[in-house]
Amino acid sequence: MAAVGEGVGLTLLDETVIRSEVARLAAQISADYADKTLHLVGVLKGAAVFLADLLRALTIPATMDFISIVPYGQVTASGVVRIRKDLDEPLEGKDVLVVEGICASGLSLSYLLRNFQTRGPASIKTCAFLAKRRERPADVTLDYVGREIPDVFVVGYGLDAQEQYRNLPYIARLAGGR
Numbered sequence: 005m006a007a008v009g010e011g012v013g014l015t016l017l018d019e020t021v022i023r024s025e026v027a028r029l030a031a032q033i034s035a036d037y038a039d040k041t042l043h044l045v046g047v048l049k050g051a052a053v054f055l056a057d058l059l060r061a062l063t064i065p066a067t068m069d070f071i072s073i074v075p076y077g078q079v080t081a082s083g084v085v086r087i088r089k090d091l092d093e094p095l096e097g098k099d100v101l102v103v104e105g106i107c108a109s110g111l112s113l114s115y116l117l118r119n120f121q122t123r124g125p126a127s128i129k130t131c132a133f134l135a136k137r138r139e140r141p142a143d144v145t146l147d148y149v150g151r152e153i154p155d156v157f158v159v160g161y162g163l164d165a166q167e168q169y170r171n172l173p174y175i176a177r178l179a180g181g182r
């Protein structure tokens with residue numbers, strides 16, 4: 005039988021570190037939105053595992069929704085993407101937190117922020133569990149970040165390589181990966 009972590013390289017963040025980063029983020033977010041109800045919008049599929057943990061660690065009322073986007077071929081320099089599955093709920097009047105598993109080029113987030121702004125939210129902020137250390141579009145601000153990591157390909161904790169490894173409870177480099 006194949007082991008869950010087969011083909012995976014060096015561990016970057018183990019379960020203990022992940023748990024403490026989620027707790028830190030949840031405490032910060034709960035304090036910042038103390039008198040509000042927070043609407044979490046997860047970017048599928050990478051954010052699903054992190055969002056589930058974050059949601060349960062929040063001490064404020066929260067709701068959630070998900071969106072799935074697909075790049076047109078490669079993500080182009082213009083950041084043109086297509087919505088594969090749109091949000092179920094309107095954003096009108098809501099305090100929105102866009103949740104990503106990992107932010108790399110920031111093009112996905114740039115597109116989503118522009119799109120969500122047109123839907124009339126009361127406020128909109130961003131949270132990425134991981135942020136790669138690289139340049140991003142000027143309109144992309146990461147308000148909450150778990151960990152900054154080098155610009156290498158990682159898997160686990162919801163992040164995949166060709167749909168594999170999302171169920172790893174830790175984050176690791178791909179063996180032989182960039």
Ligand code: IMP
Nearest residue numbers: 050107108109110111112157158163164
């Ligand atoms: P961005 O638009 O370049 O910021 O890319 C964000 C998306 O690319 C993420 O939501 C992931 O789906 C994917 N991605 C970027 N880097 C990685 C990685 O190292 N491992 C797994 N997925 C990644």
Ligand code: MG
Nearest residue numbers: 164165166167
């Ligand atoms: Mg992927």
